[in-house]
Amino acid sequence: MTKKLKTGVVGWPINHSLSPRLHGFWLRKYGIEGEYKAYAVKPHDLENFINTMGDKEIAGLNLTVPHKESVLSFLDEVDDVAHRIGAVNMVTLRKGRLYGTNTDSYGFLTNLKENAPTWSAQKGPAVILGAGGAARAVLVSLLDDGISEILLINRTRERAEKLAEIYNDPRITVCDWHDRAQKLSAASLLVNTTTLGMTGQPSLEIDLSLLPADAVVYDIVYKPLETDLLKQAKSRGNICVDGLGMLLHQAVPAFHEWFGEKPEVDKALREYVQGKITIIGLTGSIAMGKSETAKMFERAHVPVFDSDAAVHRLLAMGGLAVDRVEKAFPGVLGPDGIDRSLLGSMVFGDDTAIKKLEAILHPMVSDSRQKFFEEAAAEGHDMVVMDVPLLFETGGEQYCDYTVVVSASAEVQRERVLARPDMTAEKFDNILKRQMSDSEKRQRADFIVLSDQGIGYAEDQVYKIIEKIRKSDAGNRI
Numbered sequence: 001m002t003k004k005l006k007t008g009v010v011g012w013p014i015n016h017s018l019s020p021r022l023h024g025f026w027l028r029k030y031g032i033e034g035e036y037k038a039y040a041v042k043p044h045d046l047e048n049f050i051n052t053m054g055d056k057e058i059a060g061l062n063l064t065v066p067h068k069e070s071v072l073s074f075l076d077e078v079d080d081v082a083h084r085i086g087a088v089n090m091v092t093l094r095k096g097r098l099y100g101t102n103t104d105s106y107g108f109l110t111n112l113k114e115n116a117p118t119w120s121a122q123k124g125p126a127v128i129l130g131a132g133g134a135a136r137a138v139l140v141s142l143l144d145d146g147i148s149e150i151l152l153i154n155r156t157r158e159r160a161e162k163l164a165e166i167y168n169d170p171r172i173t174v175c176d177w178h179d180r181a182q183k184l185s186a187a188s189l190l191v192n193t194t195t196l197g198m199t200g201q202p203s204l205e206i207d208l209s210l211l212p213a214d215a216v217v218y219d220i221v222y223k224p225l226e227t228d229l230l231k232q233a234k235s236r237g238n239i240c241v242d243g244l245g246m247l248l249h250q251a252v253p254a255f256h257e258w259f260g261e262k263p264e265v266d267k268a269l270r271e272y273v274q275g276k277i278t279i280i281g282l283t284g285s286i287a288m289g290k291s292e293t294a295k296m297f298e299r300a301h302v303p304v305f306d307s308d309a310a311v312h313r314l315l316a317m318g319g320l321a322v323d324r325v326e327k328a329f330p331g332v333l334g335p336d337g338i339d340r341s342l343l344g345s346m347v348f349g350d351d352t353a354i355k356k357l358e359a360i361l362h363p364m365v366s367d368s369r370q371k372f373f374e375e376a377a378a379e380g381h382d383m384v385v386m387d388v389p390l391l392f393e394t395g396g397e398q399y400c401d402y403t404v405v406v407s408a409s410a411e412v413q414r415e416r417v418l419a420r421p422d423m424t425a426e427k428f429d430n431i432l433k434r435q436m437s438d439s440e441k442r443q444r445a446d447f448i449v450l451s452d453q454g455i456g457y458a459e460d461q462v463y464k465i466i467e468k469i470r471k472s473d474a475g476n477r478i
């Protein structure tokens with residue numbers, strides 16, 4: 001079987017990163033068998049971690065604080081954009097060599113033009129507040145786009161002057177912080193690259209009264225999503241651009257490079273990354289009570305996507321997969337659609353046949369699942385359950401915010417299984433051999449539902465899990 005492409009993000013600390021959630025959404029949406037994980041790497045361990053990417057079979061990494069600048073010296077090749085910004089946020093391993101680039105400038109400009117399509121670099125000067133790392137990415141993107149003039153304003157003028165010296169471009173003019181309001185009179189674009197206005201930080205105090213009505217106001221802060229600056233600009237009728245889009249768009253080149261699919265930044269992605277809908281992976285070994293537990297979640301008004309049911313719909317007469325499966329495996333079409341028993345006998349134990357079938361079904365199931373999630377979000381649900389029998393075996397847990405394993409004692413499980421028609425002890429033992437053990441599933445799960453203590457007990461556990469997740473998510477939303 002082909003190994004999953006391993007990628008991830010490196011930082012210290014790393015638990016704040018939204019990148020795994022973002023890339024996981026795309027992997028799921030496009031039905032790609034890949035991996036994107038968060039790696040907590042201390043500064044003094046960065047060089048070794050980067051230089052052993054090949055040993056770890058990691059194809060690519062994103063970099064976040066505090067590693068963006070220090071990683072430069074560990075790479076074999078760094079492109080012009082990253083050199084000019086002075087930071088790398090994406091490293092790719094190609095034929096044993098490490099290549100670095102920076103996609104922040106791409107993310108900034110793409111987000112600007114998507115949300116302010118009438119703006120252009122020829123419309124007039126840009127005012128940039130701040131002179132840190134984010135300002136450098138903004139400067140590079142605007143200079144490369146052909147901006148006529150940039151007024152660079154920082155609370156510490158000396159830092160702004162040093163930044164202007166680095167680029168040595170006559171279009172950059174450094175201005176005093178106390179003159180920031182007066183310098184807006186001819187601006188076509190105002191960009192805040194400081195942390196002022198961010199949750200937990202002092203507010204950005206600026207009078208926008210001189211700012212032209214058709215100017216664009218762009219705040220790269222995304223916590224909160226609508227800062228006081230954007231609220232003030234919105235009340236005046238200015239076009240407003242928030243910082244979340246920059247975060248999402250800067251991830252596009254990396255995903256495209258590593259997984260070969262240029263992903264879409266859309267409303268569903270924004271809502272998902274903001275934590276407006278939480279995905280709970282539900283799984284369990286045979287006869288553990290997973291299906292009944294899924295019904296408990298539904299009774300608690302949490303929508304459940306049943307992967308098995310989705311496959312049944314695809315293979316039933318009139319299903320989207322019927323024609324392609326029959327063409328790939330001639331003779332499996334029956335009066336009610338694809339004969340699953342016959343199909344199973346044709347692919348069982350044949351890796352090539354299994355891969356051929358998965359190539360047909362996985363993208364279709366992924367599309368159905370994505371549509372289900374989008375509809376649930378549109379209906380106002382804050383969480384959904386993804387019911388997957390082999391969640392851990394297939395690596396599906398990486399697409400979930402939480403995992404729930406349904407379990408029971410081995411004695412109860414065996415009793416339930418052998419009570420099924422046409423089930424034998426030999427069949428049961430063979431099934432267990434192909435599945436991850438119940439004990440390992442328990443260890444990997446965020447929550448466990450015990451189904452052998454009575455329906456009432458199990459249902460109470462489900463309600464407590466929902467309550468705990470909601471309380472946890474409330475403290476982690478953007």
